Amino acid sequence: MNQQMNTTLNQQIKTGPIMAALLVAGFVGLFSETALNIALGQLSQIFQVNPTTIQWLATGYFLTLGILVPVTGILMQKFTTRQMFMTSVSLxxxxxxxxxxxxxxxLLLVARIIQAAGLAIALPLTQNVIFTIFPPNKRGGAMGIMGLVMLAGPALGPTLAGLILDTLSWHWIFWFTIPFLLFSFLFGLVYLPNVNExxxxxxxxISVILSTIGFGGIVYGVSVGGEHGWTNTTVLTSIIIGAAALIIFAIRQTKMETPMLNLKAFNYPLFVLGVIMSFITFFNMLSMLVILPMYMQMALLIAAFTTGLMLLPGSLLNCILAPTIGHLFDKYGPKAVITPGTILVAIGYGLYSQFGTDTALWMIVVTHIVMMLGIGAVLASVQTNTLNSLPKRYYPDGIALTQTVQQVAGAVGIAVMVSxxxxxxTGYLAANPNEHAQAAASGSSFVFTISLILAVVNVVLSLFIKSPSPSPSSSTIKVKTKSAMKTTESINRV
Incomplete structure (x- = not known):
């Protein structure tokens, strides 16, 4: 009977179509995360709202992710894989x-929040399915492909959106993604089995309310901090209330029999190390995706669409090599991939910090290629090793925690670095009026120097990365499986 059940399960799980359904949905969500940024100026004029207000189309997206991703951890335990996926794509x-x-x-802001709600389910769900249907020795390759999507979506968003705006209206930034979402929905409906427990x-x-206030307060505070100033009463109050709510939330989780987020994942040192490295990586990467185009347009006076085209080679090369990087992770282990990746990222920021108003365009393209290769090696590999360090029962909690940290890191990174x-x-222009290009170059150089320091911290942390030891439960399962196979063979002989 067990053999028949296993055969049926194996027939149900077709990893190719499953990955296609999940990753296409994730790509669209991550594409939508950045694609609209290039149209904000145009939308500000169309809807007759000021730049501060129009920025909420981007900030609201991050804020929704920061609030909902923690809740997804417990929803994945309460509802089936198919229910979660269909809800995600439908949203x-x-x-x-x-x-x-x-x-x-x-109404556009409400629509962005609904879109973000779909992505808040899709990202943790995809990781959970990958860690369920793939054995440990193949997860690196699968996560490498997911890393391709996580980088390609935000990176290609501005370039494709710029092309759409040059030929069509802003509405087509959204219409463009509908066929992909329908493809994902149909493939998920046909091929995606229920793989979660x-x-x-x-x-x-109460935990949901505390989580919402905590993550929402911090993300909101840092998002408006650059606009109002970090000493502003609203900013400080929002961050303080958010931090206090998170502390109360964490205490409550440790005392609950079935917590919303099982913080016992933090008892595993490799998980903690991975979370810190993920925070630094996303803090640097997402702020870089905002600061670098600003530098190119303000200091080098390059058009927006041209800027996107110049950043495209690095993004595309990273996409092409992402599966290879995943296979290298599976074959040689985490340190052999992650440490060289962090070094490449540090080299990239070192070069960025030297850029000025007369930097050659080819140098920007080459540096971006180096940077994206490094990020590609670090991103998916760190996530894979971080979750591999946990027992299977903690996967939903670990995924929710890492995804939350990544979204909060991105929102905080953008707000802090832009500020x-x-x-x-402003300081440069006060001493040198009318030198706007040089001021932009000076500000960008300073920001990239800070990112360089954080990148060097990641290089040091990567030296402590190692493959997690097989858990006792895994060993027990293997022993039981072998015993069951021997018993089955004996029965067959009889």
Whole structure:
């Protein structure tokens, strides 16, 4: 009977179509995360709102992710894989259609929040499915492909959106993604099995409220900090309330029998190390994707679409090599991939920090290629090793924790680095009026120097990375499996 069940399960799980359904949905969500950024100036004029208000189309997306990703951890234990996936893609489709037809700013903002809700489910769900349907020795390759999507979506967003804006209206940034979402929905409907373990868990409303206030308060505070100043009462109050709510949330989780987020994952040193490295990587990467185009347009006076084209080679090369990097991880272990990757990232930031108003364009392209290769080697590999360090029962919690950290790191990184850039520019212009290009170059150089310091910290941390030891439970399972096979053979002989 067990043999028949295993055969049926293996027939159900077709990893290729499953990965296609999950990764296409993730790509669209991550593409949408950055694609609209290039149209914000145009949308500000169309809807007649100021730049501060229009920025909420980007900030609101991050804020929603920061709030909902922690909740997804417990939802994955309460609902089936198919229910979660269909809900995710349905939200993405609904949000995208509303956005494409939105007649006002407020409705477009609501649509962005619905889109982000779909992505908040899709990202943790994809990782959980990968770690369920692939054995440990093949997860690196699978996560490498996911890393391709995580980098390609945000990186290609501005370039493709710029091309769409040059030929069509902004509405087509959304209409463009509908066929991909329908493809994902149909493939998931046909091929995606229920692979997660359903548990009788209840959603603790108080934990959800504390999580929402905590992550939402911090992300909101740092998002408006650059605009209002870090000493502003609203900014400080938001961050303090958010931090206090997170502390209370963490204490509550440790005292609950079935917590919303099982913080016992932090008892595993390799998990903690991976979370710190992920935070630094996303802090640096997402802020770089904002600061670098600003430097190119403000200091070198390059057009937006040209900027996107110059950054395209690094992104495409990274996409091509992502599966190879995953296979190298599986074959040679984490340190052989992650440490060289962190060194490449540090070299990239070292070069960025030397850029000025007369930097050759080919140098920017080459440096970006070096940077993206390094990020590609670090991103998926760190995530894979971080989750490999946990027992299977902690996967949903570990995924929710790492995804939350990554989204918060991105929002904080962008807000902090843009604020530092602005302050440095203002200080330079006070002493050197009318030298706007040089001011932008000076501010960008300072920001990249800070990123270089953080990148060097990651190089040092990578030296402590190692492959997790097989858990006792895994060994027990293997022994039981071998015993069961021997018993089956004996029965067959009889």
């Amino acid at each position: 993405s489709i609904i949000g995208t259609i509303i956005a494409a037809t939105a007649p006002s700013f407020s 359903i548990r009788k868990v209840s959603i603790d409303v 530092i850039l602005s302050a440095k520019e």
